[in-house]
Amino acid sequence: MEQLLHRLTQQEIFQELRNAERENRTADFSNKLLPEFSFFGKEINTGINLKGSTIQGALHLDECIIKGDVNLEQALIYATLYISKTEVYGEFFANQIRIREVLNMVASTFKKNIYMKESSIKGFLGLNKIQIEGNLDISKSIIKNIVTKTGTIRGDVYLRDAKVGGSVLAGEIISEGLGNFERTSIGKNLDLKNSKFKEVVILSGTIVEGEIEAQDLQCKSLIAHVA
Known part of the structure; x- marks a missing residue:
């Protein structure tokens, strides 16, 4: 029987990011069901693990700094993945990602x-x-x-x-x-x-x-x- 993904709210997403930064670990959203969300001008002092997650809408990162790895491997995004003018200090993993409406990573910098x-x-x-x-x-x-x-x-x-x-x-x-x-x-x-x-x-x-x-x-x- 296929396992149902645990759904997180936007409030829970922000809380996990804060906890991960405080505890000096990667923010873990792997194999979760997430709503559409976006960050603008945000500095994230940790990595983000979205491996195997499903995002029920778009994911936007605009003018952000991410000081760790980003893992989107095997993730499903219902709409657009948009990353603009963002710096990623770690690796960007997105093997086998599935995007239903456009991937656009314009004018961004990837250190690895x-x-x-x-x-x-x-x-x-x-x-x-x-x-x-x-x-x-x-x-x-x-x-x-x-x-x-x-x-x-x-x-x-x-x-x-x-x-x-x-x-x-x-x-x-x-x-x-x-x-x-x-x-x-x-x-x-x-x-x-x-x-x-x-x-x-x-x-x-x-x-x-x-x-x-x-x-x-x-x-x-x-x-x-x-x-």
């Missing part, structure tokens, strides 16, 4: 790595203007179109005007839209092996210090002016 392997996203995967000191792993992810009341949001992958200190691992992706990597600086390698994009892949102005691996990449066309 982003692990987002085998994720499932409806709507676009947006990583524009992010800075990562380590690696970005979005390999084996599936990004699908979504039809909303206002129209179709295409399953695009955006990594424009970004800076990645390590490698970008984007092999074996299935995208119903385009892949846009314009003007991004990558300190090591770019892996696009065996990925399938329904539309174009754009590498104009992309700087890759290491190797570009694109064997068996499928797309409508490849637009590349790589430095």
Whole structure:
């Protein structure tokens, strides 16, 4: 019999964060049922564990500082995951995350790595203007179109005007839209092996210090002016 998730209120979420900071431990929301919630301009002096949780709405982090790891592995988010102008000091774990309406992590800074392997996203995967000191792993992810009341949001992958200190691992992706990597600086390698994009892949102005691996990449066309 499937175990029911324990539901937390917003008040309980804030209380657990305060307790975790006071006790110098990671805030534990793993395998919980959570309402939609957001933080603006908040400094969180601990890690956040949301592994296996279900968020019944959107999760917004805007202009925050998180001084620990963020774990969203195997989480289900009913709406949007939006992280803007936020600093994450620890690792960002989101392997096998499921997002029903857009992932957008714009202009945020990650001091270590982003692990987002085998994720499932409806709507676009947006990583524009992010800075990562380590690696970005979005390999084996599936990004699908979504039809909303206002129209179709295409399953695009955006990594424009970004800076990645390590490698970008984007092999074996299935995208119903385009892949846009314009003007991004990558300190090591770019892996696009065996990925399938329904539309174009754009590498104009992309700087890759290491190797570009694109064997068996499928797309409508490849637009590349790589430095």
